[in-house]
Amino acid sequence: MGEGEFEKIARLAARFRSVGAAGVLRGIGDDAAVLDGSVGGKLVWTIDEQVEGTHFRRDLVGWADVGFRSFMAAASDVAAMGARPWCALSALALPSDLEDDALDALADGQRLAADRIGAVLVGGNLARAQAVSIATTLLGTCDRPVAREGGVAGDRVWIAGEVGLAGAGLMALVRGAKDRRLRPAVAAWQRPVARTEAGLAMGKVAHAGIDVSDGLAQDAGHLARASGVCVVIDEERLLAHGGAALAGAAAALGVGPAELALHGGEDYALVALSAEAIPGFVEIGEVREGEGVVLRGRAGETALEGGGFDHFGRVPPGRPGSL
């Protein structure tokens, strides 16, 4: 049995001192945080939640990783809008028997992630629950948000960051696979990093953009649907982008690298539709009139039927496994 609520809050507050951070007038410790309302431009605002048993299992991941990953999942949504992360709140639901060391590690992971992307945690909530869950809400700022709609025929498809590696890492953890070739994959799953800098670059020129949380095929499908276009992914370019790390992980797991790259989630790569090249992005395809997502390989074109992760529906055979 850990400490009481107020002792826990005091411990967390000590980890998240936000006094002096830009635009933060009041952090943890009152009914709400207070921010400077004259930031100008546009505010980008998201919430994401990770739940024990759905997004992670205690036996497969450390608490610091849980904190880090959950924060980055939210931060990735801000990056996907081409915005700069500003500040965050976190609602933690915790079983009463969770050790204080676990809470400390979780909070350290959140703090590390926040520091990594230049955001500050300014408040939150604690509640008791049967299983751990972490809801993270983030505010970001930008002049020109990048939506899922806006892509046009003639654009190219661009990507920043790995795809498929985190999915391979999760599969390796679930299987208990120890192959040396899986280490980069496991690291990618445990400590994914939101592509903040790439997102800002994307914000300058891209017509549309999204982050890959549920699998490239599915998330590219969101872009295609919102923009009213067909997104064509070039298999050869995609695998070249995946490189040796993806190929090695796929070989160690006995699955196809394209399968991993198309259906593995939680890498938080960014995918943009843009007529111009974007610093930090690699070209992996093109946009044409039509609909859906098409994989163009040596043997021709294959329509991809979504096939990422759906929290309430089918988990497609290609997905590297959900917890």
Add this chain to the structure above:
Amino acid sequence: MGEGEFEKIARLAARFRSVGAAGVLRGIGDDAAVLDGSVGGKLVWTIDEQVEGTHFRRDLVGWADVGFRSFMAAASDVAAMGARPWCALSALALPSDLEDDALDALADGQRLAADRIGAVLVGGNLARAQAVSIATTLLGTCDRPVAREGGVAGDRVWIAGEVGLAGAGLMALVRGAKDRRLRPAVAAWQRPVARTEAGLAMGKVAHAGIDVSDGLAQDAGHLARASGVCVVIDEERLLAHGGAALAGAAAALGVGPAELALHGGEDYALVALSAEAIPGFVEIGEVREGEGVVLRGRAGETALEGGGFDHFGRVPPGRPGSL
């Protein structure tokens, strides 16, 4: 088994059309919501979470009430800062076997609460979980936020809204008590209303303020601690404020009305420390040098040792019961 994730999101999006709301540039349907960043003044930002089994039980409350209550709990934090609610995000964690009708009712309750206080829901997140939880984050705007600190000796203690009634309502529901005198109490627990207008009035003059979520004694203790003062509550004034509804509920439950008023939570009354009267508020005590919270009754003064709800610690004997 309900629909898939995207069908659920579409259903929710249809309930929460925020296009055209002031300062809302993009609502549900992208990686993040987009807001006008030139609101000026100050932003007040909070997150609150309600968890099945901790904050509510399916057999005691309808899903519309769950949605309504969870939204108001977050809205109350914004009111407690003297701010005007602006917009909200909601992260829902849902068991896969939750019926779509239940989700619809929950969302209707959220929508009703948002409309009631003039806020709009602009986005959210869906995740699978073993138990239902609802994390609600709200942004509000104000010129002069009211913190917990700032009260000084010589201020009076002011209250807006019921105290103890919701706690009595919860006790009635847990016991299955059907007494007619408990109806206002049950309604107060099922449909608490954040004191938005009172909060705005408080924002003009109060030195310090808080909302009563965990019990008056405990929340007044936060004011006393943050302001470095002693908060004196006059029992007679408090009970007069509670009126016939509180007295009737207390009699029906066989508990003291002062016990309910001091330790019952979730009414979301506002308590302010202010030298001036505040429209919509009733005076219930005074602020003097010292520390802690003191109840002044006919037999003299009694120091109150907190005694509200602590999610991870003791639940004091006076509390009307936690789920």
